[in-house]
Amino acid sequence: MATLGIAPIRTGSGTQQKLDTRIGALQFTHDFANGYPTPETLERLFDERDFQRACQAYLWALPLVGFAEWQHASEGLGAANGQIVAYLSYTDKRGILTPNATTPYYVGFVDLTRSGPLVLELPPSGIRGGLVSIWQEAIEGCEPGGKYLILGPGQEQPGDTRTHEILSVPSLSFMIGVRITVTDPGQAETVLSQLRIYPYAARDSPPPTSLIEAADRPWSGIPPRGLTYWERLDGIVQREQLGERDHFFLEMLKPLGIEKGKAFAPDARQKELLEQGALLGEAMAKANTCDRRFACVKYHDGAHWDHALNLDADDPAEYWGRLDERASWFYEAYSAAADMSPNRPGPSSAYLGAYRDKAGDWLDGGNSYRLRVPPNPPANLFWSVTLYDLDTRSLILNQQQIADRSSRMDLRKNGDGSVDVYCGPKAPKGFEQNWIPTALGKGWFSYFRLYEPTEAYFDASWKLPDFERID
Structure with missing residues (x-):
């Protein structure tokens, strides 16, 4: 982190002080403690305050905007x-x-x-x-x-x-x-x-x-980009009564033109801050999702598989007070419930997410990978591995319209009962039925689902390997 640089500036009216900060030089009429911000510094500080609020409000609002966008799209259908x-x-x-x-x-x-x-x-x-x-x-x-x-x-x-x-x-x-x-x-x-x-x-x-x-009509329930993101949020703010938990976020939105009972009509300054806030907010959301920095997020030591939904099934209400954990899920998923993040065997589903390969590199559509699913997967019903487009966070786009492979399919097995799933631009000879096509120039990520997981999942005695890059 950069240190705060302080330097005096001699002027005709005395000594001003300049602070070199991560948002540029800030100037005050005297020394920092006793001086007032100059007019230019005032505007910079207020813009930065509201810009930072927009970035954090983006993360906070992801579940709301995801809901509102799909509701809007449903009406459009x-x-x-x-x-x-x-x-x-x-x-x-x-x-x-x-x-x-x-x-x-x-x-x-x-x-x-x-x-x-x-x-x-x-x-x-x-x-x-x-x-x-x-x-x-x-x-x-x-x-x-x-x-x-x-x-x-x-x-x-x-x-x-x-x-x-x-x-x-x-x-x-x-x-x-x-x-x-x-x-x-x-x-x-x-x-x-x-x-x-x-x-x-x-x-x-x-x-x-x-x-x-839906009948193959083009539609999207995925959180929109730009000013539309805030339009969807404003619609929720106007229609619904949000809880005391969200009071300060609602206060943060007021200088940006989003306030209950008032029309959303941002001026040029607010539009620029909202658009930039949505852009950087999404970048933060992407980083927060693909590199989760939470306690106990990894499925097992040394692996790159995350527990995608970090909700405690024994105390699900507590989850909704977390900002980063909640945003990491709702940037790429819809709805959350206790049976989607189980602590023990039962009628539930477990979700593991992968964004890097065995070497720690990001998963890339131009490369080829193998995922070896070990024998005896810990699922009473079935397992599946699905690939998603990094841009839309929806099914990976390919001509074959193939995004997943699962134990319900006729997959080629190895002698020990394990299954190799291949992901890449070309199908490996003899393993076409185990292949998921990817595209050059597009990143992707994967979910591995276990339906009705058994004890070997919870104690991680069954270890799912990482995607391994192959020639």
């Missing part, structure tokens, strides 16, 4: 309030941060200020998922087969609700996201028809379940 959109194809999922490459997604957004209290009916089986708040925090309390009356903050319970279970949600907007676990198309259609969302006011004649498909 033609989804009405509460209507489910089906994301089925490879192209559909490229608008989602780090999706599973093979699982269909069914996602809808609800604004309770438009619908009023809402009824949610869940199928008795064949479904997995739930509700997510504007912070992308899982909302507990929904079970298969349940019939719920959902109330947002400030909404009063209607008189006759004897046939419904009351579910109070912490935000006026929320997302419902589900995966259909049955594989038979007829059964899947039945399960979807049993998923009902309608206003309580329409309870006597509820509309039938209606969903639309």
Whole structure:
């Protein structure tokens, strides 16, 4: 870190003092302790203050803006309030941060200020998922087969609700996201028809379940860049009541033109600071994600695999008060729940992230790599390895539309039961079915998922090697 340089400057009115700092030279009318900032220094200091606030607010707001952007994109696809959109194809999922490459997604957004209290009916089986708040925090309390009356903050319970279970949600907007676990198309259609969302006011004649498909249309639910990032955040600030935990961030946003009850109309100075803050804020977010500097983040000693979601399953509420850990996940992912960062075996999923190879170099689409998955992977269901584009943090873009390999596929195995997954511009001869194509000039990263991990994952007695660069 640079030291603070102090030098006197002789002028006709006395001795000014100049401080050489990391943002340039700052001048004061006398010595630093007894002098006032000069007009030029005043402007520089206020600009720097607000610029630093924009950078930190970018990191703080990542879960909010990710939610708001997907909600906005869903409306752009033609989804009405509460209507489910089906994301089925490879192209559909490229608008989602780090999706599973093979699982269909069914996602809808609800604004309770438009619908009023809402009824949610869940199928008795064949479904997995739930509700997510504007912070992308899982909302507990929904079970298969349940019939719920959902109330947002400030909404009063209607008189006759004897046939419904009351579910109070912490935000006026929320997302419902589900995966259909049955594989038979007829059964899947039945399960979807049993998923009902309608206003309580329409309870006597509820509309039938209606969903639309993304249908390979271009869309993006990925946090936008530039001024649009702040427009999405302002929309959340205006519509929602954020908690006391976020009070000082909301205060930091006021000089930048984002304040509840006031129109977002930044002047030229504010626009420049917001745009630069979003740019440097994203650079900080990328560094914070691909080089996580948290305690106990590595899967095992000497490896470059991180625990991607650093949430304590025994105390999930504590996670939402962390700035850097939270930002590291939401820069590249959607939603967080205790069963996505488990501490022990059970019905959960474990996520490991890799950004460097065995030698410690960044993963590069122009190079070829081998990942050797050792025998007896610690997963009751299956494992998968998925590659993501560094720019969009979504499925890697290639002509073959191949982003993952998993134990559910017909992969070539080695004699000891291990599996070699190859990543690179060209398929290795004889291992085409084990190959994930990458592109020259584009960085990528990977998630390794274990579905229903077993004890060998938690005690790290099963050690996943790093990606190893090969010729």
